[in-house]
Amino acid sequence: MSQFLSFKRAQGRSDRTIYDYDHHITAFFSAYPDAWNNKNLKPALLSYLSRPVMPGTYNLRLVYLRHFFDWCIMEDFLQANPTDGLTRRREEPRIVNIPIHILQTLLKQP
Numbered sequence: 001m002s003q004f005l006s007f008k009r010a011q012g013r014s015d016r017t018i019y020d021y022d023h024h025i026t027a028f029f030s031a032y033p034d035a036w037n038n039k040n041l042k043p044a045l046l047s048y049l050s051r052p053v054m055p056g057t058y059n060l061r062l063v064y065l066r067h068f069f070d071w072c073i074m075e076d077f078l079q080a081n082p083t084d085g086l087t088r089r090r091e092e093p094r095i096v097n098i099p100i101h102i103l104q105t106l107l108k109q110p
Contacts, residue, residue, distance in 0.1 A: 001025065004071050024064040042082040055089035062086060 004025075005018055013021075028048050029035060035044035049061060066083040073081055 003075075004068060007071060020060070021064050021068065024061055025068050028061070028065060041078075045082045049086065055091040059088045059091070062088060 001022070005022060008018055008021055028045070031048055032040070032044035035041050045065065049058060053061075062083060066081065066086075069078060069081040069083055072078040
């Protein structure tokens, strides 16, 4: 894990992004400690990503794990990425309620 995080630092990722990589990848391997065994990796990943969470949370987990497994392939730790074929979930658009008087004021601006 430290090698992967060093790689991401070398790519210029922010401290917050490094923290997020560490958090999400550690959470997966903490929940499925035997997942690194190649025959257990894909079922463990599918089980982890099948948990009921909001689409945004799912997408973050998927992206961080996908990048980690891509790095594992680059370093010859894995032959294939277990996230291949998994797609991001569609998130509902965020609707923000803005009072009408504020909208009117904004529309009057040059």
